[in-house]
Every structure is written in C-alpha cells, then in structure tokens.
Amino acid sequence: MRKGLLELCILTIVGRRRMYGYDIVRLLRDVDALVVSEGTIYPILSRLKRDGLVRTTLEESPEGPARKYYDLTRRGDQLLASMTAYWDTLAREIADLRKEAK
Amino acid sequence: MMTVTLSPDAQGHLDRYLKQIQAALAGQSSVDAGEVERDVLGHIDAELVGEPEPVSAHRLLSVLDRLGEPREWVAQEQPSWQRPFSALQARPGDWRLAGISFGALVLTFLLFMGPIMLWPLPPLLVVVSFVVSRITIALLAEHGESVGTRGWLIYPPLIVVYGPMLIVLIAGPAFPIINLLSEEPSQTWLSSTVGLNKWIALPSAVILVVGCWWVLLGIVAAQATGMIRSLFRPFATWFERRHAMRLALTGMILAVIAIAALTIPRVVATTVSAQALLPARAVDPAGVCRCR
Numbered sequence: 358m359r360k361g362l363l364e365l366c367i368l369t370i371v372g373r374r375r376m377y378g379y380d381i382v383r384l385l386r387d388v389d390a391l392v393v394s395e396g397t398i399y400p401i402l403s404r405l406k407r408d409g410l411v412r413t414t415l416e417e418s419p420e421g422p423a424r425k426y427y428d429l430t431r432r433g434d435q436l437l438a439s440m441t442a443y444w445d446t447l448a449r450e451i452a453d454l455r456k457e458a459k
Numbered sequence: 460m461m462t463v464t465l466s467p468d469a470q471g472h473l474d475r476y477l478k479q480i481q482a483a484l485a486g487q488s489s490v491d492a493g494e495v496e497r498d499v500l501g502h503i504d505a506e507l508v509g510e511p512e513p514v515s516a517h518r519l520l521s522v523l524d525r526l527g528e529p530r531e532w533v534a535q536e537q538p539s540w541q542r543p544f545s546a547l548q549a550r551p552g553d554w555r556l557a558g559i560s561f562g563a564l565v566l567t568f569l570l571f572m573g574p575i576m577l578w579p580l581p582p583l584l585v586v587v588s589f590v591v592s593r594i595t596i597a598l599l600a601e602h603g604e605s606v607g608t609r610g611w612l613i614y615p616p617l618i619v620v621y622g623p624m625l626i627v628l629i630a631g632p633a634f635p636i637i638n639l640l641s642e643e644p645s646q647t648w649l650s651s652t653v654g655l656n657k658w659i660a661l662p663s664a665v666i667l668v669v670g671c672w673w674v675l676l677g678i679v680a681a682q683a684t685g686m687i688r689s690l691f692r693p694f695a696t697w698f699e700r701r702h703a704m705r706l707a708l709t710g711m712i713l714a715v716i717a718i719a720a721l722t723i724p725r726v727v728a729t730t731v732s733a734q735a736l737l738p739a740r741a742v743d744p745a746g747v748c749r750c751r
Contacts, residue, residue: 386525394528396499399495
C-alpha cells in the first residue's frame, strides 16, 4: 500500500519550495505512518531526477560543503497534480465507504 | 565529502557502509549510484555536525541505523516480482558463485555414488567448489556484505577441504607411527627397548609423539596466527596467539605424561628388585647377620 506514497510525499514537499535533500528526509522522518528507513529516500530522489521529475542545483553552504537543492520540473509538477487529484478522490471515496459501513 | 572527523573505528564502519551502498545499487539503471552515495555522505555529515570530534563509532552507527540497510532501499524501489532477480543481478557474482560452488560439490557426490565416476573429475570438482567458495567470501568481504544465508551454499565445500586438513594437522605424525607400530617386529623392538609391556609402551609412544608434535605446532602457529586465520578462513577469525600457546602447553603435558608412563614403571621395577636383593647381600654364607 505504501508503494507510490513516498514518491507522492517527496513530490509534495519539493512542490512547495526548493528543498535540501537532508531536509526532505527530516520532514519525512516525522511521518510515522510511512515507516521507511531514511536512506530509502535518496535512491528515490535519484530516480525522480533521472525520470526528469525533479532537478537539482548546487549551492554553497556556510555550514559545510555545497548543498544540493531539489525542485520540481514541469513534468514533476504535472505528475504531482495528477497524483494529488487521484489521492484526493481515493481518500474521499474510501471515507464514503467507511461512512456507509457504519 | 565529510567535514567532520571520524575515529578510525567509525571510519571503518563508514567505509563498509559505502561499499554496501555500491554493492546494492550496482546494476540499478534507474538510479545514479554515485549520486546516492554522495547524498548519503552529505546526510551523515549533516547529522554529525556539532558532535565532539573525532566522532565515535557508536554515534555514527546510530545514524547508519536510521539510514537502514542499503539492500532494502533497492528492494523497496522495485515491484516484488523483480526482487529475487535483482538480488542476483544487483550484486554480480555473489549468489551465482555460491550456487556454482555448492553445485560442484553436489556433482562430486553424485559422481562418487553413481555408476560412472569419470575420474579424475570428482577431486577436480572439489577443488573448484573450494576455490569458488573462497573467492565468494573474499568478494563479499570486499563489498562489505555478510555471508548471511549464502553460508548454506558456501560453507559445505570449505568444510569438505578444511575437515581433513585439520585432522592431518592435529594428528600429525600419529597415523604413520600407529601404522609402523601395528607390525609385530616394531612392537617387540619397542617393548624390549623401554622394558615394558606393549599395551603400555605403544600408546605411550604414540602420545609422546603427538604431544611433541602439538608443542611444535603450537609454537609455529603462535608465530603465524595470521596465516592460520587465512588458511581456515572464515572459520578461524577468532584464532589468536593464546590459542596456539594452549595447544603447545597441552602437547607438553601429554609428552610429560607419556614420558612418565614410559619411565616410571621401569624405575619402580628397578628399585623394587634392588630392595629385594638387599637382604640377600646382607647375610653372609656363614649365616651371621652383618646388617647392624
């Protein structure tokens, strides 16, 4: 069931604003229901980049080495919109089903 | 690149972890393994910034623990039906080599039991399965992976070779000595030389030889612990100098017991007979006692 949820979460986070990879992991770490090891995020980010859904920019950091920031591409934005719409529909219909069952 | 300084122990753990990442992501066309490795390094660095340096292994391991097993990252990336295949392809050679090694051993047994042995194929297959097992273990170590369940395939070919090797090494000259002393003339010679019953003389002689051999073996092994560990890899990783010294000490004790068994009865017999002769010498032919 979690398959695809991580991609949706990552695209949602990156869709809000440009984000440092480590900060994406920190945000997802707080989503207990996802139950993923932190390292899982990095191969997904790499795959999303390879698929042209996110792009990266390197920026110097005063705290250490240059940081890689992720943001959505146009394709990523479109995919996020369709995934979010699908998720909303699914969540609403499941909620209706549960209401009827009660 | 890391900005924090790690302790040597922590650096070792990090190196192994990076090897695990490389091994897990090798052959994954959907991800850039180098990029993931750099991202993970950046993550570790960000987690450890501000820690007292050099950062301890304990602190690093808590970060690695939260990052999880690199093998699982890939597994979670793929549909379930692809996972068994990717386990084979993602880490080239390891499962396949283990399979080849075990297969060669099974084929050896089948040839031994079957109607056609195809000599000298069976011993050649044993050598092949042994060499492939050793290569597999070396490759896994290089990738920073544990043998895990592959041990069921990798260890039997090693045991088939190590078992006889260990027996020969421990028994040493015992077998040739037993073979030599199993003949009647040798037994008679030994009994007459030491002046004992053959049932005491033969086992004592064998124990003496084995004891001396263990002393020698222990001394040599104490000087070459690395060679012993390498020779019986991966089963002798625990072997240290103190184990070799214990072997030498045991050998020394056995040798002393054997020497005692070979000499004490003779000394006792000589003493007893000397005492038995003493009163006879003390009485002169005239019947006058000159003892006091």
